[in-house]
Amino acid sequence: MMAIACSLCDPRDATVIANTWPGQGLLGQWAQRLTELRIDVDLSGRDIQREFEALYDRIRTNHRTRDAMQPLPLHLHGLVFRLREADGEYFVYAIDPQRNRIVAYTVFNRLVEVDRRTDRHLRAPHTKVVDGYRRMGIASAIYRWWLDSGRSLITGARQSAGAHGLWMALARDYELAAARIDTHKRVQQLPLPPPPGFFNALDTRLVLVGRDCRLADFMQHAGWGG
Template identity: 50%
Template sequence: MQQLIRPSRSELRIDVDQSGDSIEAELDLLYGRLKTPGNAMNHCTRLSALRPGLLFHHREADGEHYVYVEDVARRRLAGYTVFNRLIEVDRRTDRYVRSPHSKYATVYQGRGIASAIYDWALGRGFCLVSGARQSEGAHALWRSLARRHPLRWIALRGKRMHDLGSDVAPASAAELDTRMLLLGRGFSVAGLRSRGLLHSCHERADRAGDMSCRSY
């Protein structure tokens, strides 16, 4: 059984600060679009209830997936999560990986909403790659997900994912191309390698004379 990794707080670049006022204004605008006939958001598909008391609306555009969370009783959006394509990977890898980003109003944070949506995406078979930087809330979310989903450290270089192993040294984790990879349903490290999606980091390091791929 593959060991699940719980990354420590010191291992990532946590320097994203999201203003509560700006998020509220954005959510008000999106809620208006969700309720406007003819708007693309008005044609979202409704997902099964991932959390009680909330509606989850899903749409796909250009290969990116958007999940909007509506609080019907309060007539507002609680927030949303978008699963972005990564410009850092090649076309083959792009079929299987997405980078999630979430924004939720303060009152809805810490209620497991984003976690439920990430679980939904992983259950659909997407592998999730963390962003170059994270907010403290996003980092806590990834720590929680790593308790129940296989996690791997990778380096995004040359449009490919290079395996860093199950743990990395703090100096390597601080590099902007170092990310966390959560494996979606049906995927394993061996499976990713056999499909040509996960490459040997040591092989690239030998060619480039770069020793930062060494895992600890």
Template identity: 45%
Template structure:
């Protein structure tokens, strides 16, 4: 995996009103879970003990990461305060077929309130994307997550796909509000080293008629 960089993220992007909102967790729920993770990291018998560590360019913050069954867990640790600031998991997607499974992961994040709006989740996403992971959004997103994805689209190729019955259909780089509001519509960001054509071939993704027109394919 590449080293982590934490650029300042400044977004001024509008959101469509039809954005599908994800479930929010209370601060107490998040803090309780992060405390439990920190306790596990201190127990020599636990699988979270002694994880590989990557320093960040924010003083006092580091990443600890692990892989299990094709899923990647990245924990942001505040070394000065001896606490877990939050984490991102790059999950496998049960919605996609076997052919696409090795090539798509869905990131899910939880960060404690004092560490939000610091760009930590964005930076961890970049860490994964720079390592070549291709990521897909869930059926629902928070407004903050939607901004995050649009911000990353400045540096990584973003497209929209239709996912149903384990089949992927590429919709193009832009979709209208009605399509975006459909629960079958997902966002995909391609990791470093991937082209759209190569990713479509690897996953078995097909072209929608609208996307063929966008690409000038007739």
């Protein structure tokens, strides 16, 4: 599984989100408990830019990869979005056609921690955005495209402060659930708000349920235990 650091927004945004959620105090408090989050390693903007330049060169020179990329109907700040699928994982590239470069990259990862039944229904998103393009809503647009298609998301073993803030914002429009992955790779639902120490354990995750999907139906199809 590819591990990608997420640099979506200033960590202070999570507190702003929490303070602007009327009637959602318990969920909003999650965004203020950033010290409990399992934080990803953050990369410098220069490191990400070099990685994206190498990635763009590989795409341009590999005709199989280039031909496998499909356009996405996303319209944001003049960017062009392309989708590629490989081995059940999905890769979305945001390209600035004026500068002819990749400016953001999202991978929807499969999780080796879950069983095959759950694997059919959940992907863990991770995003990188280069300097100058952050806080433009790129990751939010990509995640909403995924969720609006009826597919669901699960957090990985670690989540950055920015990613957590984004999830809390998305939870205003999509059903949110807490879960634990047991030793048999089965996913068990946990009550909301999550129990103390939830963010400290590597086997606990958050789930966003896709559009027009009921959590009860999702649990049945994915084989969740209560």
